[in-house]
Amino acid sequence: MRRPIQSVTPTTGTAEVIGWVHEVRDLGGLAFFLLRDRTGIIQVTIVKKKASEAVLAAAKAVSRESVVRVTGTVKAIDKAPGGRELVPETFEILSMSESPMPLDVVEKVPADLDTRLDSRFLDARRPRVTAVFQVRSAAMHAINNYFENNGFINITTPKIVAAATEGGTELFPIAYFDREAFLNQSPQLYKQMMMAAGFEKVFEIGPIFRAEEHNTTKHLNEATSIDIEVSFADHHEVMRILEDLIVHTYRHVKDSCTDQLANLEIADFEVPRAPFPRLPYAEAIAIAQKKIEDPIKYGDDISSAAERAIGADMGGHYFIVDWPTEIRPYYAMPYENDPSICKAFDLMHPRMELSSGAARVHQHDLLVQQIKKKGLNPGSFEFYLRPFRYGMPPHAGWGLGAERLVMTMLNLSNVREAVLFPRDMHRLVP
RNA sequence: GCCCAGGUAGUGUAGUGGCCUAUCAUGAUUGCCUGUCACGCAAUCGACUCGGAUUCGAAUUCCGACCUGGGCGCCA
Numbered sequence: 462m463r464r465p466i467q468s469v470t471p472t473t474g475t476a477e478v479i480g481w482v483h484e485v486r487d488l489g490g491l492a493f494f495l496l497r498d499r500t501g502i503i504q505v506t507i508v509k510k511k512a513s514e515a516v517l518a519a520a521k522a523v524s525r526e527s528v529v530r531v532t533g534t535v536k537a538i539d540k541a542p543g544g545r546e547l548v549p550e551t552f553e554i555l556s557m558s559e560s561p562m563p564l565d566v567v568e569k570v571p572a573d574l575d576t577r578l579d580s581r582f583l584d585a586r587r588p589r590v591t592a593v594f595q596v597r598s599a600a601m602h603a604i605n606n607y608f609e610n611n612g613f614i615n616i617t618t619p620k621i622v623a624a625a626t627e628g629g630t631e632l633f634p635i636a637y638f639d640r641e642a643f644l645n646q647s648p649q650l651y652k653q654m655m656m657a658a659g660f661e662k663v664f665e666i667g668p669i670f671r672a673e674e675h676n677t678t679k680h681l682n683e684a685t686s687i688d689i690e691v692s693f694a695d696h697h698e699v700m701r702i703l704e705d706l707i708v709h710t711y712r713h714v715k716d717s718c719t720d721q722l723a724n725l726e727i728a729d730f731e732v733p734r735a736p737f738p739r740l741p742y743a744e745a746i747a748i749a750q751k752k753i754e755d756p757i758k759y760g761d762d763i764s765s766a767a768e769r770a771i772g773a774d775m776g777g778h779y780f781i782v783d784w785p786t787e788i789r790p791y792y793a794m795p796y797e798n799d800p801s802i803c804k805a806f807d808l809m810h811p812r813m814e815l816s817s818g819a820a821r822v823h824q825h826d827l828l829v830q831q832i833k834k835k836g837l838n839p840g841s842f843e844f845y846l847r848p849f850r851y852g853m854p855p856h857a858g859w860g861l862g863a864e865r866l867v868m869t870m871l872n873l874s875n876v877r878e879a880v881l882f883p884r885d886m887h888r889l890v891p
Numbered sequence: 892g893c894c895c896a897g898g899u900a901g902u903g904u905a906g907u908g909g910c911c912u913a914u915c916a917u918g919a920u921u922g923c924c925u926g927u928c929a930c931g932c933a934a935u936c937g938a939c940u941c942g943g944a945u946u947c948g949a950a951u952u953c954c955g956a957c958c959u960g961g962g963c964g965c966c967a
Contacts, residue, residue, distance in 0.1 A: 488931085489924035508925070525918090540926060561901035561918055561937090569929060570903045570917045575959060630966055647967085673966045674892060680966070765963080790967095807967085817967055862967075887959080 463530075467500035471537030471545040478503060478547065479530045479555070481586065482523055484567060492520060495542075496531065499591055504546040505531050516552040526558035526566060526586075574875060581882060581891060592721035593878060596714055597867045599721075601666070603713035604687060607706050608664040613689065616663045618651035620644060620670070624841045631672035633682075644670035647860060649792070650845045652690040653821060656856040657848030661692045666863070674886055678875040679813050681864060683884035690858035696794075696804040696820040699857045700780055703808055703816060704735040707778060707866075714870065725871060737808070738779040745771050745781050760785050765813075772811030782806045791831035793819035808861070810869040818859025825849035 462477060469476050480498040487493075494505040507520055523529060533549040563580040564572040566587055577584040584590055608615065621637060622645045632643040648665050655663045669686045691699055711732040715722070722730050749757050749767035752774070757767055763781070771781075786795045786803040793805040805819035822828045828849055832839045839846060867879040877883040882891055 484928085486927050486930055487924085488927060491925035491927080493927055493930090495928080504928080506926080510925085538926090540928085542928065563901065565902055565917070567917095567929080572902060573959080576902070669967095671966065675964080675966060676892090676961090677963085677966095678961080684967095686967095762966095814967065860967075865967095 465500040466496065466498045466503045469503055469535055469543075469545060469547070471535065473535040473545070475532070475534050476547060477530065477532040479528065481566075482525050482527050482529060482558075485523075485525060494520065494523075494529075494531075496529065496547075497586075497588075502542060504541045504543075505533070505549055505552075506536075506541070506546045507549060507552075512549070516549050519552040519554055523552075523554050524558050524560050526562060526583075527554055528556040528558075529554050574877060578877065578883065578888065579891070585881070588724050589726075592718075592724040593867070593871060593873070594881065595721045596718050596725075596871060597863075597879060599714050599717050600710050600867060600870065601863065603710045604666070604706065606713075607709050608689070611662070611702075613662045613664045614655075614660050616652065616655060616660070616665050617667065618645075618648045618665060620668060623844075631674075633670050633672045646671050647686065648688050649790075649860070650842075652688055652858060653792070653856065654845065654848050656690055656692045656823075657851065657853045659692075659854075662689070664689045676886055678877075679865065679868070681876060681880060681883055681885060685863035687861040687863050687866075688858065690821075690856055692854040692856045694820075694857045695855070696782070696806055696818065696857050699818055699820075699859055700739075700782075700806055700808075701736070703818070703859055703861070704737045704778070704780075706861075707737075707808075708733060708735050710866070711870065727871065733778045737777070738775060739782045739806075740771075740775065740779055741783045742781055742785065742802070743783070748774050760787065762788060768809065768813055769811075772809060772813075775809070775811060777811065778815075779809050780806045781809060789819065791828065791835045791837065792821050794822050804857075806859075808859070810865075812869055813865060815865050815869065816859050816861035818857065820855070820857040823849065823853045823855045825853070 463479050464476050466478055466480060469478065478496060478498070480496040483495040483497040483502055485492070485494055490509050492507045492509065494507070496503050496505055507516060509517060530553045531547060531549045532551045533547045535545050535547055537544060538546050562583065564576055564583055566583055568587060585594065621635065621642050623642060630646050632646055635642050635644060647669050648667065652663055652665060665688045667686060669684055671682055673680070673682070689699065689702065691702070715730050715732055743759060745763065746757060746759050748771050749763065752770035753766050755764065755766060757764065783802045784805045786793065786801055789803050789805040793803040795803045803819065806817070807814050808816035822831060825846065828846065829839045832842060864876050864879040867873070868876050873879055877885070
C-alpha cells in the first residue's frame, strides 16, 4: 500500500512510497535520493555494499524527476530530513524523466514566469506553487460552504450569449452555428433574472471572459467570478454578506493551510476584521487628490495609483460606497433623495479592487431610462427586461474576483500566479 | 493600444566595436568519494531571437520584424 510521504514517521516500520526523484546525492559507497510527492519529501538512503543488484541498477539508471516506487524499512535518524529515512528493498522506476528539464523544479536557479507557464505541469511540482493552488482550493471550499450554509441556491448560467451584459467591455465573438454569439463577460443579467424566478438567494462561481487588451499584473482575459444576488436585500445587506464571507474564507485558510502558508513563507497571515470601513466615493477622491501627482476629480474612475494611495491610507479591506451614478452600470440603483449618486460599492484590498456590487434597479421603467442614458439600446436587452414587468423583487448583489482574492490573500505579485493556465493577450497555450 | 526595459547554453545570468575560441551558476555525461542535506572534487558537453544595414571587424551600433517583462490606458 502506497503511503503519502508526510505520513511516514520514524516509527512507521516498513513503507511503500511513490514519488518524483527530487534530488540525488551520490557519495560513492552511499547515495541519497530525495523523493517528493505532494505531501512532502523523504530521503531514501542506499548503502551500496548492502543493497541488492536490482536496487543498485535502478538507482544508477534513474534521472531526476522520474517517478519511482520504493519499498523498504524506515529508520529513525536525526541526520535525515523529517528525522527518518527509507532504506530500500525495492526501487522501481515507473516513469523516466527526460533531461534536461525545461525548468529547474528544485529552484536552485530561478525561472521567468513565462518559462514557468510554458511548462506549468513542472512548475506546479514546486512545493510553493502547489501550495498556492491548495490555498485556492481551500478558499473556494470555504466560499461554497458559506453559501450552502446560508441558504443560497447554486446556479449555473450560460457562458454563450447573444449580447453584451453592460456595454463598455469588449467581448470575444464566437461562431454559433449561423449566428454570431459571445462569451459572457458576467452572469449579471442571468442572476438578476433568477430574482424574478423567486430563488431569493443565488450564487454562481464560474468563468467570465473579457476581450480587453489590457496588459497588467492584475487583469486576465478569462477569470473566475464569484457572484451572488439576494432578493429583498439592499446594498448594506450584501456588503455585510461580503465582508462576512471574506473573514470566513481567510479564517478557513488560516486554520486548514498551515503547511501551505509555511511553504509560502507567510508567517503573519492575518484574518481581516469586519466590519470593513465604508468610505464614500467623494472622500476617496479627496484622499487621492492629496496624495497623488496625477489630477483626479469627482466623477473620474479611480486609477491604479489612486487605488494604491487610498489603500495605503485605509490599511486594510474597505468599501468605497455612494458612487456617482454616471460612472456605474445602468442596473445600479440611484439614491431616491439624490439620484446623482447610487447604491453601488466596491470592495477594496489596499492593493486593488476585489469586488463590485450594488442595490439594483428593480423598476422596469427606471431601468429602461437608465439603459438609454448610457447610450445603450433597450431593444437588445429585451430578454433581460421582460422579467421586470412581471413582479421583480427589490434585490442587490455583487461579483468577486476569485483570482484577485487569492492574489491579495497570499500577496502574489502577479495574478497569473493564482491561475493554473492563465489566458491573457499573449497566452492561449497551454 | 501607448511608454519604458529587455531577448546570450535546458534554466537564470555576465559581457556596450577587435582582448569572445563568450563569463558565472545551475544542469547533463564520465570518473573519484560511506552521512549528504544547494554534498564535494576533476574532466567534458551545451548559447549570442530572426532579417537587413554600417564596418576591415558586430553578441555589442542602426533599421525592421517577432517575442518577453514592467508601468499606463482600456476594463470590473
